[in-house]
Amino acid sequence: MSVLSQIEPLLLQVQKPAQYIGGEVGSIVKDKSQVAVRFAFCFPDTYEIGMSHLGMKILYGATNARKEYWCERVFAPCADFEALMREHQIPLYALESLDPVREFDMVGFTLQYELSFTNILNMLDLAGIPLHAADRGENLAPIVVAGGPCVCNPEPLADFFDLFIVGEGEEVNLELMDLYREMKARGAGRRAFLQEAARIPGIYVPSLYTVAYHEDGTIREMIPHDGAPQTIQKRIIPDLDHAFYPDTLVVPFTETVHDRAVEEVLRGCLRGCRFCQAGFLYRPFREKSPETINRQCRALCDNTGYQEISLSSLSTSDHSRLSETLEELLPYTESHRVNLTLPSLRVDNFSKELMERIQGVRKSSLTFAPEAGTQRLRDVINKNVTEEELMRTADIAFSGGMTNVKLYFMMGLPTETLEDIAGIAALAERLIDHFYQMPDRPKGRGIQISISCATFVPKPFTPFQYEPQICREELEKRQAHLLESIQPRNRRKIKVSWHTYEISLLEAVLARGDRRLGQVIETAWRSGCKFDSWSECFSYEKWEAAFSACGLDPTFYANRQRAYEEIFPWDHLDYLVDKAFFAAENKAAHASCTTPHCRIKCAGCGVNRKIGRACF
Incomplete structure (x- = not known):
C-alpha cells in the first residue's frame, strides 16, 4: 500500500494537513529510475519552522541542480499526525515522492538547536532506521549524516550518526554524494564507505575515534584509528558571488514562520561578541556584491511571487556596500510592491539615511540587543555598543514614528552583578524619558518597551566556553531584582519576559556535552521527550530521571568552570579560530x-x- 493511500483518509483529522502532502509550487520531482543517489533532507522540527530555514533552501537547490541526484524534504510530524502514523504503521516519508525515508541512500539531518536532539531519534524511529549507527549493519544504505551549527560539538549524538559534515555544506555535500555513487556502483559496504568518506576534508566519522577519560570525568584523549585524521577542519565557501544560490524556492501551501523570500547578503561576522557562537563559527567574514544581491533578489521574487524579501545575515548593516545595494534594489521593490526587510541591524551603524530608506518597512517597532544593562558588562562581552549610540538610534527611530522598542538582554553573563541587572531597568527608563523629551516625537502615542531576558548559555568555540552557567537560585534572585528596579510610574510602559531556566540548562548541557550523553538523550526520548524547545512539550522531570538513570550529573556539563588547558569534546574539530x-x-x-x-x-x-x- 502506498503512503499516499494511507495518509489521504487521515488528513482531515489533523491540524494543517497541507504540511504533510507535498506538491508545492517549486518542489522538484524526478524520475527515480534516472537518479543515482537519493538524499532525504530531514529538519528535526515542524514544517512551518523547517520551511523557513535558509540552509535547507540552498542545499535543496544545489543538490537537485545535479540531474543524477535527488534531494527531498522531510519534517517532524506534529503530535496529532505522529499518533496516526504510529497507529496505522505509516513510516516517515519524504514530501516529493511520498516514499519512506528508509528507502533513501542518504538521510541527512540539520542540527540547528540542541533541544531538537530527541526529535532526531524520534524521526529515525518513525522511519524504521536503527537508532545506533553500530546497528545498521554492512549494507551501504541508508547512511545517516548531519550538518549545521550544532555539529561544532556533535559528541552527544556520536552514537546515532554515521558521519558529520563540519562547516558549510554546499560543496562537501556533493563530494560526499559523488563518493557514495562511486562506491555504490562498486558494491562497497558501509564500513569501507565511511573510511573513504573520512578522507574528504570536512567529514567527521565518529566511529573512527575512541575517547579516553580522566577519573574526574574530563577527557584525557581523543584517539583516531583506521587512518582517520587527528583533526577535522571545517569547510568554507570562499566566494559567495560564485557560490550556488537558488533562483527559486518551494512556496508552501500553508503559512510558515518566515513566509517570505530570503537573500543571504553576507556570511560571518566581524564583531567578536564573546558570547556569540555563530559569530565565530561562520568566520571568515564574506560579502556578496550589490550586483549579485540585486540579481538574486529579483530572481527570487519573480519566480516565487513573494511580496516580501529579507536581506539576511548575522549583521546586515555591517555590509560595506549596503547603501549602494539598497540604491539599486529599492526601485525594483517599490515598483513591484515588494516589502523589503532588514533584520540584524546594529545600534552603532543605524543611520538617519538608513532609517529613511526603510521608512516603509518598519513604521512602529524597533528591535535592538544591548545584551547587558551597563557599559562595564557590555565591555566584558565585547558588545562594543554604548548607551549614547543606543539613544542616538532611538532618536532616529522615534523621529521616524516608531514607538514600540524591543530590547534583548542576557542574564547570568560572566562577572554580572546586581548593579548590572538594575542597569537593564535603568536603560529602559532612560529610553522612556528620552522619548517624552523629544519635541518631534509621535503625537498622541505612548512608548512601549519590551524587555526579553534569556539565560546565558556558554557555547563551544566562544571565549565563554570555559564559563559556568548560572544556577537557578541565583537567576531567580536576579529576575526579582530586575522587577524591583523598575520604577512604579514606568511599570505599565515596560514589559519583562524571560526564558524557562530548565530549557536553558539543558541547552548548556547538550552544547558542551560528551559522548556519554548519548545514553541520556535516548533514555529521555524513550520516556516521551520530544519537541523539547517547546515549553508546552518540555518535561525537565523526565530529563532529570534520564540523567539519574544513566549516572550522569547535568551540573558537570552546565555549571562547572573549565580550565584553559582542559581537553574539550570538540577539540578535534577545527573551526579555524x-x-x-x-x-x-x-x-x-x-x-x-x-x-x-x-x-x-x-x-x-x-x-x-x-x-x-x-x-x-
Missing part, C-alpha cells in the same frame, strides 16, 4: 577589556593564517 585566542579573549573579558572589530584591527584569531589570505 585558535583555541589560544578564545583563552586570551576570556582573560580580556574578566579584565573588562574590549577587542576592536575586524575592520578596525585584526585580533589575530587565526582564521587568516588557515585560509591563506587576509580576511579583508
